[in-house]
Amino acid sequence: MPSTDADLAVEATDLRKEYGPEVALDGVSLSISTGTVYGFLGPNGAGKTTTMRLLTGLAQPTSGTVRVCGVSVDDRRALAAHVGYLPETPPLYDEFSAREQLDYVADLRDVPRDVARERIDDYLDRFDLTEDADRRIGSYSKGMRQKTAFVQSVLHDPEVLFLDEPTSGLDPRAARRIRESIVEFADAGTTVFLSTHILPVVEAVADEVAVLFEGRLVAEGSPMDVKARAEMGESSSLEDAFLAVTSDARSAEEG
Amino acid sequence: MSLRTDVRHGGRIARAEFVRSLRGYVGSKRRLAGLAVVLLFFGGNFAFALPTAYVVGRTARSVDAIPFFAPAATAVPVVLLGLAALRTLERIGRVDAEELVLTAVHPRAVVLGLVGAELGRLAVWFGVPLAATVTAFGLGVGAPWLLLSAGVVALPLVCWAAVWGYTAGVGVLRLLRRLPGVRRVLKGAGLLVLVGFVVASQFLGRYLVADDTSVRALLSPLAFDPLTDYVALAFVGTPLARPTSPWALTVFAGLAALTPVGLAVATRQASRLWFTDTPARTDAREAKTSTGWLTPPAPFAWQPAGRIAWGVLVRTARRPQRLGHLVIVLFFVGPLGTTVVQSSREALGPLVAAAGVGLGAYLAGATFGLNPLGDDRPQMPFLLLTAADPRTLVRGRVLAGLGVGLPVAVGVPLASALVGTDPLYVAVFAATGVWMCLAAGPFAVGLGCAYPIYEEREFWGTEMVVPSTLVTVAYLFVVGGGSIVGLVATWYAVTGHLAVTPAFVAGVGVYVALTAGLSYGSYRYAIRRYRRYTLA
Known part of the structure; x- marks a missing residue:
């Protein structure tokens, strides 16, 4: 059943972010349903952290709009109650x-x-x-x-939880505890936007996956869809699919 | 409703930031020792200041009889505004852990919190001495409640200055972000202003003493009557009270009206600063490249220590902000500048040569030697596992300092020949410069190792590790004192004013032994600290 606007926890339309002549994000659109664990992947410098800062209202896009739980991220007072954010460097x-x-x-x-x-x-x-x-x-x-x-x-x-590399630097026990918590929150209806390089974590918990490459979304869908798109068999891992998708994108860029 | 929420959140942020600062002040024995020194110093001054305030209170017959009341009343808001703007630029333009705070509360609450915490810090540092002075004065006047009335009058003024100073500071930060070139110009200009201020303060003192000029006459045109009238409200109900002027009430109304406006403007400015990015990414803009290998020139290439020294010099040349801690020397060179300017033609050359020797000796140690362990700490896991032994690492630092100090200590005396210095004097001063640099460099690394600073802090707009102020001042006193003694003795010896007596020879011997011994002992100590260094 297609999701309606009311079901959407995160809705980003045609996000573009420029730093002078450099384009960090180019036409990124996201529609993430409530209760989804959304794995957000991409190589270093692809624009993942920039995207998260735009989705949490901590930075403003050059163009495009973001709504979280139906609230524009510009409305900070209303937004605060809806989101939780764990950046890569813990703000402690x-x-x-x-x-x-x-x-x-x-x-x-x-x-x-x-x-x-x-x-x-x-x-x-x-x-x-x-x-x-x-x-x-x-x-x-x-x-x-x-x-x-x-x-x-x-x-x-919070209704939407943005996590940037949440298991980075953790021992296996602590990493598992975080993974389990992510699943528990999702089961309770929380939407989790999970950015990480640790692909087995994404594979274990994500309902949907998006791959960002040089500021553009180059693949999106369920982990199975992404593997299929990369023409990988069911036995292949998300890591294989990620490498294939980003290689394709690089080739297309260079070609 | 939202205002009440923001005020509550702001209060919570202020409390948290204030507690963090307090814990920072007393967080280590080093800081406690520093606080004790400050308390002893200023506490001693209070032994004189409080009775003076009491006596002034006893003798004052009217507000206008209080020395410098009108210019001081005018200066208060200006100084407070400038202070608030400076503190915003330096410290409270951003909140720590901003991803947490800015996603949790409204920016207005953050502004209120940051400003509130800063007022709390000001109250800790200046509140007690100010309150004590006002109380002593009030007791002298016979109005013990003066502290209360002064507080009531000060509150609107402080709030107004805090929010508008914050607005100004954030405005400057936004401007600097849009125009990074302006930041560099401002830093250069700031240094010039600092030098100018130090030099001007010397001239001003001499001018006032020499010409018997009245300070009161100089300052009286600066007084602004409406502000004076407003501040005089603090004396209502005391024997010094004067009739309340309409201007005083106008100023009060203006402050009360402008404070919320200032808060609104500050919130808007701060939101723009916090939620917008630099037009160009800093990392992209600063992605400078260096081609080729790191090949040191002779003489640095001759020894491993020289190659380490070259590495230190190259890194510093690429990030000259690391030398920010050397600025303190301006406070010592500034007064000397006036002496040089006013000296006779015959004295000018030797004076310039001597100043060069002193400056060179200072630079030889202070440039890289006052916090070697702190500077090297990020690389320690690598350095300690290399084949280079601690002796080489320490020598490298000393050589890097000599690379900066020696050219000054030798070059300036040589250059003084251009203003007519006798060639003999030039040669002697240059040789003295070499000796003093050789003594200062190793001494600095030992002193710096005794009291390393590892924490980075914001210094002249750059996050970096800087030497302890205590170490810097101790170095200045030892090297400065030693240089002055050595230079004076050299001057008298070279001009033939000193007979070579056994006492003179013994004195020189003691001086040389002390200098060499202290320097060598420090050098050995630094090597030992490096050798025993373990990663915490």
């Missing part, structure tokens, strides 16, 4: 403990105090951070920082 304060950081974020997100504290304790426990919750973040390992940042991005129960 070294001077706070994880508990203080999460308490602060919950306050800024207007999560009622009792609900917030219950959620914080629950998340700290689920991500094995309880014992270190009162240590300053400045002394945390990379994995602990990433887990804390992940928790803060979901603390207000």
